[in-house]
Amino acid sequence: xxxxxxxxxxxxxxxxxxxxxxxxxxxxxxxxxxxxxxxxxxxxxxxxxxxxxxxxxxxxxxxxxxxxxxxxxxxxxxxxxxxxxxxxxxxxxxxxxxxxxxxxxxxxxxxxxxxxxxxxxxxxxxxxxxxxxxxxxxxxxxxxxxxxxxxxxxxxxxxxxxxxxxxxxxxxxxxxxxxxxxxxxxxxxxxxxxxxxxxxxxxxxxxxxxxxxxxxxxxxxxxxxxxxxxxxxxxxxxxxxxxxxxxxxxxx
Amino acid sequence: xxxxxxxxxxxxxxxxxxxxxxxxxxxxxxxxxxxxxxxxxxxxxxxxxxxxxxxxxxxxxxxxxxxxxxxxxxxxxxxxxxxxxxxxxxxxxxxxxxxxxxxxxxxxxxxxxxxxxxxxxxxxxxxxxxxxxxxxxxxxxxxxxxxxxxxxxxxxxxxxxxxxxxxxxxxxxxxxxxxxxxxxxxxxxxxxxxxxxxxxxxxxxxxxxxxxxxxxxxx
Numbered sequence: 246x247x248x249x250x251x252x253x254x255x256x257x258x259x260x261x262x263x264x265x266x267x268x269x270x271x272x273x274x275x276x277x278x279x280x281x282x283x284x285x286x287x288x289x290x291x292x293x294x295x296x297x298x299x300x301x302x303x304x305x306x307x308x309x310x311x312x313x314x315x316x317x318x319x320x321x322x323x324x325x326x327x328x329x330x331x332x333x334x335x336x337x338x339x340x341x342x343x344x345x346x347x348x349x350x351x352x353x354x355x356x357x358x359x360x361x362x363x364x365x366x367x368x369x370x371x372x373x374x375x376x377x378x379x380x381x382x383x384x385x386x387x388x389x390x391x392x393x394x395x396x397x398x399x400x401x402x403x404x405x406x407x408x409x410x411x412x413x414x415x416x417x418x419x420x421x422x423x424x425x426x427x428x429x430x431x432x433x434x435x436x437x438x439x440x441x442x443x444x445x446x447x448x449x450x451x452x453x454x455x456x457x458x459x460x461x462x463x464x465x466x467x468x469x470x471x472x473x474x475x476x477x478x479x480x481x482x483x484x485x486x487x488x489x490x491x492x493x494x495x496x497x
Numbered sequence: 498x499x500x501x502x503x504x505x506x507x508x509x510x511x512x513x514x515x516x517x518x519x520x521x522x523x524x525x526x527x528x529x530x531x532x533x534x535x536x537x538x539x540x541x542x543x544x545x546x547x548x549x550x551x552x553x554x555x556x557x558x559x560x561x562x563x564x565x566x567x568x569x570x571x572x573x574x575x576x577x578x579x580x581x582x583x584x585x586x587x588x589x590x591x592x593x594x595x596x597x598x599x600x601x602x603x604x605x606x607x608x609x610x611x612x613x614x615x616x617x618x619x620x621x622x623x624x625x626x627x628x629x630x631x632x633x634x635x636x637x638x639x640x641x642x643x644x645x646x647x648x649x650x651x652x653x654x655x656x657x658x659x660x661x662x663x664x665x666x667x668x669x670x671x672x673x674x675x676x677x678x679x680x681x682x683x684x685x686x687x688x689x690x691x692x693x694x695x696x697x698x699x700x701x702x703x704x705x706x707x708x709x710x711x712x713x714x715x716x
Contacts, residue, residue: 297619299615299618299619322618322621322622322623323621325618325619325620325621326620326621327621328619329619330616330619332612332615332616334612336612336613336615336616338613338616338617338630338631338635339635340634340635340638349620349622349630350617350620350621350622353622353626353630354620354621354622354626355621398620399620402620402621
């Protein structure tokens, strides 16, 4: 078996005197799709931000194929190129067209030729059904379209791992599907991904492994079927219950 | 209204207007440069120089241009720097305008959300590339209204140049009033010439603002 893509060992993250992540240890293998679920405020998003070195960490270490990921490392920009991140609020650059959003980093950071980057960008846009939007500006797109562009923008850098931070949380229900379909497609292609989501059906479908995070601790970890059918911990059971609805009063 | 008088002294006003525009333009260009340098120093948090720029901005914004001009015009020769009134005018305007420009640019940069920068960082852009390709273009269009207002403000401030005996529009008007007591005509010409300079600037300003707003904003 090849080396893991990502290794997190005893990660500790504090904001002031509040400890948000306590001793997180997690290994992600090549091609693996990890879904992180848990109640809000449990540290899911912070975990992703640490992996991308957007947050300083107070303990432990994060390694991407052996290279240390840390906000203080000198080759930080180099490491970040190898990690793709998609944000809840898309964060496309409003002053650039869709195409320019996608090829900015490939041309300026990776110094690839404009033609080659453009060609790949257009091919990727076609795959997510947005080829004809290449010259549009972000403000002209719907939320779902923006998020698909954001995914393409991350993909165009050929990252070794992709991080998705609640990418459908800001979307209208009918747009959620189009974005999740794109992510499912990526999973089928064998991309290594860590996905933070509240879409439990989707989580179950896409995950190779589910991580249940609560109060900064990995409370449970398992295959999607095992986690959703027979969660081991009481906390996970309670958490999953919040996604099912029952009527107490019998129908007339 | 004495139209003969107006026609007679029109060329004098034209000459003064050219001087006002020249000094105004030079001063404004310099203040843009100073503003950009200040903002860069503060953005990159360069120690010591950062404190100096902060002090400069406070001094410059909280003292009147007239006093600044006196310091430059009468003060510089005292420490052995000989210069002419025009250079003092440009320097004074740049000293005042630099801080206003810095504040305009800074407010633009502040308005770009942190998560936009994080989005750029996560694509592997370094600090400089993030500033150059992501923050600055957005900041520029956000700060454009303040920037245009500053240009108009600085052009109007040139009216105190007469105090250091620069033959600008104000000087010409005061001179003619003193010589001939043709107050109405002299002041009428003064107003007309200031409008001739400033109205086109205002117009260009609102066009630029509209274009920039159209070009990228509203996510």
